Amino acid sequence: MQPNPELIRTIANRYAANLTLCFPPRRTSLQLARAIHANIITFGFQPRAHILNRLIDVYCKSSELRYARHLFDEIPEPDKIARTTMVSGYCASGGISLARSVFEETPLSMRDTIMYNAMITGFAHSHDGCSAVSMFREMRREGFRPDNFTFASVLAGLAHVVEEEKECVQFHAAAIKSGAGSITSVMNALVTVYSKCDLLNSARKVFDEITEKDERSWTSMMTGYVKKGFFDSGLELLEHMDEGMKLVAYNALISGYVHRGLHQEALEMVRRMVSNGIELDAFTYPSVIRACATSGLLQFGKQVHAYALRRQDFSFHLDNSLVSLYYKCNKFVEARAIFDKMPAKDLVSWNALLSGYVSSGHIGEAKMLFKEMEEKNILTWMIMISGLADNGFGEEGLMLFSCMRKEGFEPCDYAFSGVIKSCAVLGAYCNGQQFHAQLVKIGFDSSLSAANALITMYAKCGVVEEARRVFITMPCQDSVSWNALIAALGQHGHGAEAVGVYEEMLKEGIKPDRITFLTVLTACSHAGLVDKGREYFDSMETVYCIPPGADHYSRLIDLLCRSGRFSEAESVIKSLPFEPTAQIWEALLSGCRVYGNMELGIIAAEKLFELIPEHDGTYMLLSNMYAATGKWEEAARVRKLMRDRGVKKELACSWIEVETQVHKFLVDDTSHPEAEAVYNYLKELGKEMRRFGYVPDTNFVLHDVESDGHKQDMLITHSEKIAVAFGLMKLPPGRAIRVFKNLRTCGDCHNFFVYLSRVVRRDIVLRDRKRFHHFRNGECSCGNFW
Numbered sequence: 001m002q003p004n005p006e007l008i009r010t011i012a013n014r015y016a017a018n019l020t021l022c023f024p025p026r027r028t029s030l031q032l033a034r035a036i037h038a039n040i041i042t043f044g045f046q047p048r049a050h051i052l053n054r055l056i057d058v059y060c061k062s063s064e065l066r067y068a069r070h071l072f073d074e075i076p077e078p079d080k081i082a083r084t085t086m087v088s089g090y091c092a093s094g095g096i097s098l099a100r101s102v103f104e105e106t107p108l109s110m111r112d113t114i115m116y117n118a119m120i121t122g123f124a125h126s127h128d129g130c131s132a133v134s135m136f137r138e139m140r141r142e143g144f145r146p147d148n149f150t151f152a153s154v155l156a157g158l159a160h161v162v163e164e165e166k167e168c169v170q171f172h173a174a175a176i177k178s179g180a181g182s183i184t185s186v187m188n189a190l191v192t193v194y195s196k197c198d199l200l201n202s203a204r205k206v207f208d209e210i211t212e213k214d215e216r217s218w219t220s221m222m223t224g225y226v227k228k229g230f231f232d233s234g235l236e237l238l239e240h241m242d243e244g245m246k247l248v249a250y251n252a253l254i255s256g257y258v259h260r261g262l263h264q265e266a267l268e269m270v271r272r273m274v275s276n277g278i279e280l281d282a283f284t285y286p287s288v289i290r291a292c293a294t295s296g297l298l299q300f301g302k303q304v305h306a307y308a309l310r311r312q313d314f315s316f317h318l319d320n321s322l323v324s325l326y327y328k329c330n331k332f333v334e335a336r337a338i339f340d341k342m343p344a345k346d347l348v349s350w351n352a353l354l355s356g357y358v359s360s361g362h363i364g365e366a367k368m369l370f371k372e373m374e375e376k377n378i379l380t381w382m383i384m385i386s387g388l389a390d391n392g393f394g395e396e397g398l399m400l401f402s403c404m405r406k407e408g409f410e411p412c413d414y415a416f417s418g419v420i421k422s423c424a425v426l427g428a429y430c431n432g433q434q435f436h437a438q439l440v441k442i443g444f445d446s447s448l449s450a451a452n453a454l455i456t457m458y459a460k461c462g463v464v465e466e467a468r469r470v471f472i473t474m475p476c477q478d479s480v481s482w483n484a485l486i487a488a489l490g491q492h493g494h495g496a497e498a499v500g501v502y503e504e505m506l507k508e509g510i511k512p513d514r515i516t517f518l519t520v521l522t523a524c525s526h527a528g529l530v531d532k533g534r535e536y537f538d539s540m541e542t543v544y545c546i547p548p549g550a551d552h553y554s555r556l557i558d559l560l561c562r563s564g565r566f567s568e569a570e571s572v573i574k575s576l577p578f579e580p581t582a583q584i585w586e587a588l589l590s591g592c593r594v595y596g597n598m599e600l601g602i603i604a605a606e607k608l609f610e611l612i613p614e615h616d617g618t619y620m621l622l623s624n625m626y627a628a629t630g631k632w633e634e635a636a637r638v639r640k641l642m643r644d645r646g647v648k649k650e651l652a653c654s655w656i657e658v659e660t661q662v663h664k665f666l667v668d669d670t671s672h673p674e675a676e677a678v679y680n681y682l683k684e685l686g687k688e689m690r691r692f693g694y695v696p697d698t699n700f701v702l703h704d705v706e707s708d709g710h711k712q713d714m715l716i717t718h719s720e721k722i723a724v725a726f727g728l729m730k731l732p733p734g735r736a737i738r739v740f741k742n743l744r745t746c747g748d749c750h751n752f753f754v755y756l757s758r759v760v761r762r763d764i765v766l767r768d769r770k771r772f773h774h775f776r777n778g779e780c781s782c783g784n785f786w
Contacts (some may be wrong), residue, residue, distance in 0.1 A: 020054075053081045060089025080106075084115045091122025108142060117149050124157035132157025151180045155189030159196045168193050168202070188216045195224025200233075215245050222249045226256030231265070247278055255287045263291040267300065280307065282315045289321040298329040314343075320352045327356025332365075351379055358387025378409050385418035389425055397422030398431065413439075413447035420453040427740040427767060429461040430660045452480045459488030462738045462765035462772055479510055487519040492772045493781035495527020502536075514546060521555035525562055526771055526782065533559045554583035561591020566600055582611045589618065593625050601625055616642070616649045654719035654741040656727045663726060668717040674726070682716050682725045685756065694755040697748040720749050724756070724764060736763040744769050754780055 036055070052071055059068035072078055072086050083106045090099035099122050103115065116139040123132035136154040139146060146154075151174075158171060172190055175181040187210045194203035207213075207221045218241050225234040231253065238249050250273045257266035270288050274280070280288070285308060292301030305322055308314075319342050326335035339345070339353050350373050357366035370376075370384050381404040388397035401419040404411065411419075416439055423432035436454055439445045451474045458467035467488045471481060482505040489498035502520045505512070512520075517540055524533030537556050540546045548556075553576060560569040569588060573580050585607045592601030601622065608618040619642040626635035642649070655664040669675060686694075696716075720741050727737040745768040757764050758778035766773045774781035 049075070049079055049082070053079070053085060056082055056089075057085050060085055060092070063093055065089055065093055065095065080110045080112065080115075083110060084112070084118060087115055087122075088118040091118050091125065094126065096122050096126045096128070111142075111144070113139075113144050113147055113150065116144055117147070117153060120150060120157065121153040124153050124160070127160050129157040129160030129162075133161070146178060146180075148180045148183045148186055151175045151178065152183075152185040152189050155186065155193050159189070159192045162193055162197050165197060165199060165202075168197050168199060172206075182211070184210055184212055184214055184217065188214075188220050191217070191220040191224065195220070195227070198228065200224055200228060200230065215248060218245050219248050219252065222252045226252050229256070229260060231256065243278075246276075247281060248283075250278060251281070251283045251287070254284060254291075258287045258291045258294075261294075263295040263297075266291040267295075267297070270304075279311070280304070280313075282313060282317060285313070285315075285318045286321040289318075289325045293321075293325040293328040296329060298325070298331070301325045301329070320348050323349065323352045323356065327353070327360060330360065332356070332360070332362065347375060347377055347380070350375075351377075351383060354380065355383050355387075358383060358391065361391055363387065363391050363393065376407075378412055378415060381409055382412070382415045382418055385415060386421060389418055389421035392425055394422040394425030394428070397425070398428070413444040413450045416444060416447075417449045417453040420450065420457045424453070424457040424460040426657075426662065427461050427655070427738065428657055428660075428662065429463065429738060430657060432457045432461060446475050448474070448476065448478060448481070452478075452484050455481065455484040455488060459484070459491060460767065462492075462736070462767060462774075464488050464492045464494070464772075477510075479505075479513055479516065482510055483513075483515045483519050486516065486523060490519060490523025490526055492774060493526060493783065495523045495529050498523035498527075499529065499532060512544060512546075514549065514552070517546065517548075517552055518555060521552065521559060525555060525559040528563060528783075530559055530563045530565065550578070550581040550583055554581070554587045557584055557587040558591065561588060562594065564591075564595050566591070566595075566597060570600070580607070582608060582615075585611065586617070589621050593621050593628075596625070596629065598625060598629070613645060614647055616647050619647060620649060650743065652719050652741065652743045654723040654739055656723045656737070656739050658727065658730045663723070665719045665722040665726070667719050669719065669722055672722075672726075674729075675722075678722055678725050678729065679716070681729060682721060685725065685759065686716065688759050689752070689755045692755055692759060694752065697751060718746065718749050720745055720766060720768075721752060724753065724766075728760060728762065734762070736765055738765045739767070741766065741768045745773070750780065754778055 052075060056068045056071050059065065059071070068086065068089055072082055075082060078086075083102060086102045087099045087106075090096070090102065099119060103111075103119050106115065116135065120132050120135050120139075123129070123135060132154055136146070136150065136157075139150070151171075155171060155175075158167065162168060168190075171193070172181070175186050175190070180186045187206055190206045191203045194200070194206060203221065203224050207217065210217050218237070222234055222237055225231070225237065234249075234253055234256070238246065238253070241249055250269060254266045254269050254273075257263070257269060266287065270280070270284070273284075285304065288304050289301055292298070292304065301322075305325075308318055319338060322338050323335045326332070326338065335353065335356055339349065342349060350369070354366055354369050354373075357363070357369060366384065366387060370380070373380065381400070385397050385400050385404070388394070388400060397419060401411070401415070401422070404415065409415075416435060420432060420435050423429075423435065432454075436445075439447070439450055439454075444450050451470055454470045455467045458464070458470065467485065471477065471485045474481060482501065486498045486501050486505075489495075489501060498520065502512070502516070502523075505516070517536065520536055521533050524530070524536065533556070537548065537552065540548050540552065553572065556572060557569050560566070560572070569591070573584060573588070576584075585604045589601055589604040589608065592598070592604060605618055605622040608615065612618070619638055623635045623638040623642075626632070626638065652667050653664055655662050657663075663672065665672060672678070686696075720739055723739040723741075724737055727739065731737060745766060750773065753764050753766060753773070753775045755778065757775035761777075764775040766775070771782065
């Protein structure tokens with residue numbers, strides 16, 4: 001029986017009419033389309049092209065691209081509408097490569113301006129400006145005439161890649177020639193392109209020529225001003241805007257202020273916004289809360305939080321910002337409470353809390369949260385690896401980097417930076433070299449963050465020449481790079497060079513920051529450059545408007561005390577604009593120990609007992625000062641006080657890397673398999689060194705022992721001596737011995753290595769808690785100023 005054409009037409013029209021109810025797309029559109037589709041399949045109806053095209057359109061606009069593609073593939077010869085719909089659907093969902101495959105499979109005869117527009121828009125939205133411009137040129141080459149929408153889209157793509165004025169002018173001229181030059185959407189895009197190319201006068205000229213300005217017009221011009229820091233021009237523009245459009249402009253200004261670190265100005269803009277009756281929205285909150293978090297303005301942040309609660313404004317961005325606010329203000333209970341109450345959490349939420357834990361040193365909580373996370377991205381791993389390294393867990397950082405790779409994540413340059421920092425913490429020179437080689441192989445060696453990490457790693461592994469080489473070969477340096485090199489030179493006793501690098505940095509126009517002054521003051525302290533250090537300290541406020549913090553004052557006290565200028569140090573402490581911190585009293589106590597200034601040392605120790613009674617270093621320094629002068633009863637009293645308060649002394653530990661394996665040694669260590677051979681070798685070395693004039697300094701035996709021979713035996717078992725002897729036994733002749741210690745090395749060990757470097761004709765590099773010592777041919781890089 002032949003099918004009735006009239007009946008088929010009636011059924012087709014009914015399906016088509018029902019599908020029109022799916023437009024414009026809304027929540028129920030997908031359900032209705034699926035029901036119609038199911039009905040078509042159930043009754044075996046063979047739909048015509050226009051019905052299939054409508055179904056494909058609904059599926060694409062509902063982000064159900066699998067269903068759309070399934071229908072598309074069932075069509076023997078898809079028409080122009082079906083192909084354009086699929087291209088648009090893929091572009092809208094970010095599937096630009098799938099869109100391109102459909103586009104390229106479409107014969108030239110079936111393409112039109114609408115299809116080209118879809119591809120150009122897709123490239124622009126994917127921030128692939130080069131492909132957008134290339135597609136535009138292909139379109140014109142193939143004879144298709146661009147319309148207003150084409151120019152608006154290609155200009156949006158051009159904004160991502162534009163570098164020269166001539167590109168802006170060429171596209172502007174093409175738009176005018178085609179008749180699109182006076183269209184508002186096209187002119188808005190031109191304002192953005194000129195702004196991106198730093199041609200703000202040209203952007204303003206186009207803006208002023210727009211006869212019917214819409215919200216995008218004002219926003220484009222405002223964004224151009226804000227991104228270049230022209231806030232005065234932005235404020236002038238704000239005055240001429242209609243009230244209904246000002247919210248977006250305020251948000252742009254607030255965001256711009258925050259981005260440039262002008263947090264007070266951002267908060268003042270918020271006050272002005274509210275006083276003018278404009279309510280905060282979902283875009284305002286993150287910027288305002290970020291300003292509060294960075295400035296430490298917890299109360300203001302709480303007020304914004306309360307404002308959002310009253311208005312019942314809830315969003316991922318707001319909750320994530322609040323988590324950051326509370327953890328940056330050390331309110332971890334509140335941060336965790338907000339996180340736990342979030343109705344839904346995305347990766348940004350988890351990463352925000354994880355970042356808060358690691359940046360504040362709450363590594364235990366960070367590890368637990370990391371394990372809780374069902375989904376992780378490269379940023380998650382990067383935060384955790386860097387966090388472990390920053391908090392001294394270098395071994396765990398290395399292991400986690402290995403786990404990340406096993407999970408299938410390819411490390412980015414920031415992940416490499418984190419694992420290289422782990423090598424720096426451990427002094428794992430061989431591992432660090434391997435990661436450096438991988439960076440070069442992958443092509444990340446030009447990365448700023450990776451190169452900065454390499455400078456620090458090589459410096460902390462005792463190879464300052466490599467650190468300098470990395471700095472010199474960097475394609476560009478920022479303030480972090482200069483700070484890292486100054487710190488490296490200072491730690492290794494090259495104070496004069498560090499000062500030279502600082503002066504060179506100023507000539508290059510790099511403005512010093514708080515970290516710069518910490519590094520250069522430390523370099524001056526280690527090299528005994530007191531007057532130069534004092535000059536730099538004074539310049540912080542007078543020249544660079546940087547108020548010195550407690551950490552800067554502690555460096556100044558250290559600088560003065562290392563040179564025995566205690567009266568000046570006391571004057572600085574008395575004139576502090578705040579109560580002296582533990583850092584400052586520790587610097588004073590350390591200087592007193594070096595010069596045996598018992599009277600001032602006792603005052604500093606008593607202050608530290610009040611401020612940080614649980615810190616073992618204070619007890620040990622004071623006890624050692626008494627012991628060094630033979631006051632054993634006083635030394636015993638301090639140690640008893642330490643025991644009574646339940647304070648445990650940190651054990652001295654030294655380690656050395658031999659063939660990528662780290663060997664650790666404690667004082668009087670017998671646990672190592674080759675301990676006996678090491679001690680026998682040390683005794684032989686001692687005999688040889690005595691012939692060169694070495695005499696053990698028993699003043700550094702900090703126990704009341706009568707026998708001088710027993711005292712000398714105690715000195716030979718110091719952990720750094722064991723580690724150096726092990727290195728001499730295991731490493732090939734001529735290779736430098738690099739040893740790391742968790743505490744400050746004693747005077748006898750320092751003297752021991754001076755003579756040892758002469759006897760064995762080997763370079764010995766020792767990194768203790770304070771600095772590096774390079775021993776070569778009977779001399780140390782510190783010049784005995786340590």
